Structure formats: C-alpha cells, structure tokens
Amino acid sequence: MEEPEVTPAGGNIFADLGLPDAEERLRKSKLVGAIQREMETQGLNQVKAAKLMGVSRPDLNQLLGGKYARFSIERMADMLNKLGLDVEMTIKPRTGEKAEFRILRAS
Numbered sequence: 472m473e474e475p476e477v478t479p480a481g482g483n484i485f486a487d488l489g490l491p492d493a494e495e496r497l498r499k500s501k502l503v504g505a506i507q508r509e510m511e512t513q514g515l516n517q518v519k520a521a522k523l524m525g526v527s528r529p530d531l532n533q534l535l536g537g538k539y540a541r542f543s544i545e546r547m548a549d550m551l552n553k554l555g556l557d558v559e560m561t562i563k564p565r566t567g568e569k570a571e572f573r574i575l576r577a578s
Contacts, residue, residue: 499539502547507535509554524550 478487485500486493510520521531534542548558 495544498544499542499547500537502544502551503534503537503539505556506547506550506554509551509556513554520554524553526550 485496521528
C-alpha cells in the first residue's frame with residue numbers, strides 16, 4: 472500500500488485550505504479559543520457565560536462552534552473583558568514574514 476502524501480502545515484490552517492480572509496479567521500479562532508478556555512477555567516456553562524458576556528446562548532453556541540463570521544474582533548475582545556480578562560493589542564514593526572497575533576494570559 473502506498474503512503475499518502477503529507478503536506479506540512481504553514482501555521483494557518485485557513486490559509487492552507489485556501490480560504491478567504493485567512494488571517495482574520497485565524498485571529499478570531501484564537502479569540503474563540505481564549506473565550507472557551509476562560510469559560511472552562513471559571514467553570515461556566517454556556518447559559519451562565521452568555522449572560523455574563525451579554526450575548527444570547529444560541530449566539531455563544533454558534534461562536535464556540537466555529538461560526539464567528541458575524542462577530543467582530545472587538546466584540547470578542549469585549550466578551551473576554553466581561554469574563555474578567557484584559558485584552559491588549561500591541562502594534563510594532565513586524566519581525567518575521569507573517570503578522571503576529573498572540574493571546575497572553577497573565578499568571
């Protein structure tokens with residue numbers, strides 16, 4: 472049996488798949504991941520988290536399910552603020568070929 476061809480990932484699955492707005496999709500997916508991790512850290516279910524963040528439970532369910540096109544980065548940052556996290560954006564000269572977008576959690 473022949474081995475399948477493996478293509479190394481480029482660091483952005485959305486770009487690897489040829490999807491439009493790949494960088495924005497990656498940024499939003501990182502924010503969604505941060506929301507989900509914080510919900511787990513605080514032991515919040517979707518009902519409690521949605522109320523705390525000021526969104527409907529169905530909207531939160533869609534967001535956590537990867538349907539975040541109608542959510543802006545600013546709105547997601549506001550949701551993280553309402554979970555008790557500070558969101559910081561840093562603008563600096565690019566040091567590599569790709570733009571950098573990181574989410575840091577203070578310890």
